[in-house]
Amino acid sequence: MIEYQHVTGDTAVYRDGTIKLHGPEGFEGMRKAGRLAAQILDEMASVVRPGISTEEIDRVVREMTLDGGGVPATLGYRGYTHSCCISINHVVCHGIPSSKTVKDGDIVNIDVTPLLDGWHGDSSRMYLVGDVSLKAKRLIDVTYECLMLGIEQAKPGARLGDIGAAIQAHAEQFRYGVVRDFCGHGLGRLFHDAPEVVHAARAGTGPELRPGMFMTIEPMINLGKAAVKVLNDGWTAVTRDKSLSAQFEHSIGITEDGCEIFTLSPKGLHKPPYA
Numbered sequence: 001m002i003e004y005q006h007v008t009g010d011t012a013v014y015r016d017g018t019i020k021l022h023g024p025e026g027f028e029g030m031r032k033a034g035r036l037a038a039q040i041l042d043e044m045a046s047v048v049r050p051g052i053s054t055e056e057i058d059r060v061v062r063e064m065t066l067d068g069g070g071v072p073a074t075l076g077y078r079g080y081t082h083s084c085c086i087s088i089n090h091v092v093c094h095g096i097p098s099s100k101t102v103k104d105g106d107i108v109n110i111d112v113t114p115l116l117d118g119w120h121g122d123s124s125r126m127y128l129v130g131d132v133s134l135k136a137k138r139l140i141d142v143t144y145e146c147l148m149l150g151i152e153q154a155k156p157g158a159r160l161g162d163i164g165a166a167i168q169a170h171a172e173q174f175r176y177g178v179v180r181d182f183c184g185h186g187l188g189r190l191f192h193d194a195p196e197v198v199h200a201a202r203a204g205t206g207p208e209l210r211p212g213m214f215m216t217i218e219p220m221i222n223l224g225k226a227a228v229k230v231l232n233d234g235w236t237a238v239t240r241d242k243s244l245s246a247q248f249e250h251s252i253g254i255t256e257d258g259c260e261i262f263t264l265s266p267k268g269l270h271k272p273p274y275a
Contacts, residue, residue, distance in 0.1 A: 001208045002195075007188075019186060019194050021212030026119075026188060027253055027260065030214060033121030034251050034262025036068040036114045041125045042267045045274035048127040050104045054086040058097035061112055068115035073122075074192050078237065085111040085124075092220050092228050092237040092245040093182055104130030109247050113191065120187045122216050123159065123263035124249040128272045136244055137272075139176065143164060143221040144271040146170050150199070150217045154252055154259040158209045164201025167219045177226030179245070182237065184216040187251060200226075209254050218249030254265040 005011075005018040009025050023032075040061055047060050062083035065072050072083035087095035087109040088102065095109075102108060111124035126140045146167045153162040171178045184197030195207050199219040222228075224243030231238060239245050248271070251262045264270070 004210060006212070013189050015190055015193055017194050019207060019213060020188060021096060021210060022214060022253070023212065026214065028213070029117060029119035030121065030188065030251065030253055030262045032117040033070070033114060033262050034123065034268065035121070036065070036070055037112050037121035037123040037251070038263045038265050039068065040064045040112050040114065041123060042111065042265055042269050044110050044127060045072030045123070045269050048102060048108055048110070050130050051101055052100050053099050054088075054095070054097040054146060055099060057086055057110065058082050058084055061110070062068060065112070065114045068114065068116065070116035073113040073115040073120055075103060077191065087111070087245070087247070089244055090239045090242045092179055092222070092239060093247060094235040094237055096233060096235055102129050103133055106130075107132060107136050107246065111247075111249065118189050120189070120191050120251075121263060122187055122191075122249065122251045124218065124247055126246050126272055127274075138174075139221065139223050139244055140246045140272060142171060142174055142176060143219060144248050146199075146219045146221060147217060147248040147250065151250065151252060151259060151261065152217065153188060154217070154254060156209055156211055156254060156256065159204050160195055160197065160209065161201035162203050163205035163217060164198045168200040171219070171221050176225055177222035179220035179222060179226055179228055181228050182220060184218045184249070186213070186215050188214045193233040211254050211256050213254040214251065216249055216251050218247060219246060220247045
């Protein structure tokens with residue numbers, strides 16, 4: 001039995017399985033946190049280039065987060081020691097910044113979550129490095145389309161499964177694999193909360209979407225099969241068949257007549273190539 005909980009700024013929130021329903025104060029907090037996340041990702045369009053190390057990208061993310069009045073939610077989260085996740089080529093998600101440098105032809109996902117005034121703005125985008133293959137560009141285009149088709153389903157009265165069904169149907173037209181091992185999630189004053197937002201599902205199933213729900217939609221789409229594995233570092237997830245993987249992520253809130261995307265790019269840099 002799914003339980004919903006109306007919360008205000010005075011409500012103590014816990015990861016207790018309830019789906020939180022927020023009011024105007026929550027929407028305003030998420031707009032600010034989401035905008036900071038989007039501003040950071042806008043800046044990455046000029047930062048990501050051949051030869052830069054992923055730890056240098058992480059440093060820029062950390063400085064922008066702090067300068068924006070927030071803190072990186074990933075820093076210290078379950079022992080994680082970096083300010084963002086950077087996933088290259090066949091890395092599906094949770095790539096750890098290091099001295100590794102970005103190379104011509106790479107596709108790169110950067111996932112940021114600034115915590116601003118108690119609210120989490122969670123978002124990721126793909127970046128093209130130099131001369132990228134046509135198949136990689138097509139994968140990225142379709143992954144972005146999957147994200148937006150999923151968001152179109154996010155409205156009051158719909159079911160959570162409607163989001164995953166739309167994503168899965170679009171990706172599988174191209175014989176791409178939809179990752180099942182990781183999913184979107186509720187968020188707000190908590191980094192990860194109910195519900196889990198799966199990206200391959202049956203329409204008409206799952207919890208009802210109600211105004212005030214906050215969540216991420218973040219499909220991970222593989223050029224090959226859907227299977228992934230986590231490396232020995234305990235974080236980095238890669239495709240088992242070493243095929244390319246792409247991901248986009250937005251944080252959204254369900255409104256009375258649809259949804260609001262909190263993490264839209266202020267500069268209109270929604271997907272590559274970024275002008």
